[in-house]
Amino acid sequence: MSALADAASWILLSAGGLFCIVGGVGLIRMPDFYTRMHAAGVIDTLGAGLILAGLVFQAGFSLAAVKLLVIGLLIFFTSPTATHALAQAALGRGLEPLAAKEEENAPSKC
Amino acid sequence: MRLSLVAALYLFWLVLSGMFTPFLLAAGLGAAVGVAALARRMEAAGQDRHPLHLTLAAAAYWPWLVKEIAKSGWQVSRVILDPRLPISPSLARFRPSQTSTLGLVIHANSITLTPGTVTVEADRGEFLVHALTREAAAGLAHSEMDRRVTRLEGTP
Numbered sequence: 001m002s003a004l005a006d007a008a009s010w011i012l013l014s015a016g017g018l019f020c021i022v023g024g025v026g027l028i029r030m031p032d033f034y035t036r037m038h039a040a041g042v043i044d045t046l047g048a049g050l051i052l053a054g055l056v057f058q059a060g061f062s063l064a065a066v067k068l069l070v071i072g073l074l075i076f077f078t079s080p081t082a083t084h085a086l087a088q089a090a091l092g093r094g095l096e097p098l099a100a101k102e103e104e105n106a107p108s109k110c
Numbered sequence: 111m112r113l114s115l116v117a118a119l120y121l122f123w124l125v126l127s128g129m130f131t132p133f134l135l136a137a138g139l140g141a142a143v144g145v146a147a148l149a150r151r152m153e154a155a156g157q158d159r160h161p162l163h164l165t166l167a168a169a170a171y172w173p174w175l176v177k178e179i180a181k182s183g184w185q186v187s188r189v190i191l192d193p194r195l196p197i198s199p200s201l202a203r204f205r206p207s208q209t210s211t212l213g214l215v216i217h218a219n220s221i222t223l224t225p226g227t228v229t230v231e232a233d234r235g236e237f238l239v240h241a242l243t244r245e246a247a248a249g250l251a252h253s254e255m256d257r258r259v260t261r262l263e264g265t266p
Binding site: 019022023025026029030031032034035037038039041042045046049063066067070076077079080081083084087088091097098 | 179199220223228
């Protein structure tokens with residue numbers, strides 16, 4: 001592998017790892033369930049995305065690279081669905097969001 | 111039988127297998143046809159589709175979405191690392207402009223995928239979104255994302 005691709009790969013992997021740490025710190029610092037979900041969102045988009053991109057550079061032009069992209073697609077389709085299910089279940093069970101303030105943006109509500 | 115679905119499934123098999131012996135090639139084709147047949151049976155109950163016609167439009171939408179994810183991921187990271195933790199959690203209720211189920215799903219998923227905003231309820235004609243900051247909540251109704259997804263679903 002060329003040194004350039006190796007360097008790009010390591011930059012992406014490090015950045016991904018850094019965002020995973022930031023997301024982890026956010027999980028601890030955030031005050032309630034819903035705000036913690038936003039911190040977790042950084043991990044499964046930027047963290048996972050950058051690490052997968054870095055691994056694609058390691059794999060080069062191969063079948064492994066395509067498989068990594070398929071894993072990325074899977075994460076990008078399933079993680080928001082899971083997050084949405086969690087949030088809806090929490091609200092449905094009556095877990096009130098912190099400092100909830102309804103902002104009516106729609107011109108008319110049915 | 112949807113030929114496009116069989117083709118997509120077979121391609122998926124080939125990519126994951128990576129071995130091209132006659133037996134595995136035949137088994138993959140058999141599996142693809144079998145799954146497509148099962149999907150067709152289930153279409154009677156639910157309306158599951160294989161939106162092949164959106165592929166090209168989605169290819170234009172995704173890079174924009176990735177850019178948005180990077181932008182708001184950076185903002186959320188800054189909020190997390192800020193010693194004052196400047197959050198203002200808010201709920202926003204607004205009306206998305208999509209008409210099809212697929213369009214609404216793409217819009218709701220895109221909102222959740224973007225760090226800082228999570229779709230809590232997604233009904234036809236009304237979304238309830240939890241946002242980390244008041245600014246993120248305010249930018250939801252009639253957003254560029256809303257416009258882009260509506261254009262995407264309108265692709266023939």
